[in-house]
Amino acid sequence: MATPAPAKRMKATPLNIGTHNGHFHADEALAVYMLRLLPEYKDATLTRSRDPAVLEECDIIVDVTGKYDSTKHFDHHQREFAETFSPNHKTKLSSAGLVYKHFARAIINHRLSIEPTSPSSDLIYTKLYNDFIEALDANDNGISAYPSDAPSPLFNEKSISLPSAVGAFNPNWNDPSPSQESEDANFVQASDFIGSVFLRKLDFYGKSWLPARDFVVAAIEKRMEYDDKGRILVFEKSIPWRDHLFTIEEEKGIKGETIYVLYGEGPGKNWRVQAVPVSKDSFESRKALPAAWRGIRDDALSEVTGIPGGVFVHASGFIGGNKSFEGALELARKALEL
Template structure:
């Protein structure tokens, strides 16, 4: 097995033939990993019009194809052979892409292999086509990692038969159920007159749409949300000297980003409350202990919980309050000023 730790696809040997090129994979029952791998390659200019040749005849694949995946018993980036079934194959996202701090220990499938070596170019190609935009290099790295984390990693795990739970902790999460849906597009055992290659094309279109949607969500929404949370974290001390209150001028999903950015800035555990506008009013929310936890670092004062409107405003001595949830994890106000007052007074209350 040829070992490499670069994701620069330019390091591979150039195509052997003039366009249109040919992508090779195995025939018979298809799986989600090579379906997604083929779709990703066809997003690149050199493979956009490529034919897909499906066979297990190694000599035919070698003679006909410019790139081969999920078949052939060999992984060699320079030769453009990307199989993962051989016993010698041990690579993970973390071994092929060692520049990322996240520790992924699940063996790559053909989808993961193609993504590691070509994924950044695939993302940019999709964004240019769909949104006429490109990501900056730092944001491209963030998107590349996030798309692996929430889309490709699941495909790698399922294709390699990795149990989700080991020792009580999940090794990966199911975000798409795409592998099962692609498997159902294979002909059943009773289908005798089915064009399997046509079904493969349908599988590529199905998986491809989901992959493109994921790229667009990460690049156009997830990245933008991260920038908003980063700005709020950088400006936190202008809200409260301790930096424990974050003010999001624009609402966005903030929890997962906040936990990542805290580590980046060396501020783990410091933010306690987040203020944001939900479109109709202002909210003050406690930062949870973990992104999915119902336990918070700081909740709103117990005497306010379950109260609303004038009763709440009178007790807190703050005008324009709307409510505090009976658990105290969130409260509402009509104005930003009222929400700021609610948050600052909450920080002054001693925890029960």
């Protein structure tokens, strides 16, 4: 008698993510998107409801139920909630920050193929929170970046118009009442929108910003070749150097020593001279290019500087250009002496 064929293995039921229905915000839209970047939630279904019994059937719940246990429930609306990203942060987390805090390392390592123990993983984890997620947390919790009792902004709020862009996916006040189905579809669109921004940020920090650190280190090691006081750094092309420069200056005990950065615009193209700002977010330069050069271009610039190949100097003096590396280097050296 023939042996019966073994029964086919049943496909595992997809996990389910729960959040509230009704008006939605950027934090839960991003929280849901981030979870779906994890292999285990890649095909997860989504339940949007305020019914506790329905939500408790989900595998993970964000931004609703008034509970936070770091395993299944990730809400921040309860009165006693005071969780922050780290002891060094003051901004209370939203559902986006909660999901990021607990799952972002796995997301980063999976997306960028980084070993969990790599220092690169820690750098990106902290950088992406500071420059993107924290402002969303603050916005959702009604925290100002400029409290009256603080000497400087509490967090970076650039690109914080995203919450209003996500909010625009909700119906207008005078639109017909949406069905649950259409409301859920709008939420998914909003989640995909803010999620795509998150992914671009993550890819930038992992694939562009982080590798640039090695080039900044190398440029600092060679700085004496261009100026006997090490005040000029040279890069062959434009790279994201600013964050790394301030960090590495602190590490090496040379804070404030770099005055100008030179970089090429590409093979056969012009070179730029950029004044280093007093801080990474400042518009004020450590030493702007001379006032007599500002707002002048081409031959007139060559004449006033005495350096052939002049291209321009910005009216504020934070940047200028020359047709050759030699000309740009001479421009920087001369500016140091004026």
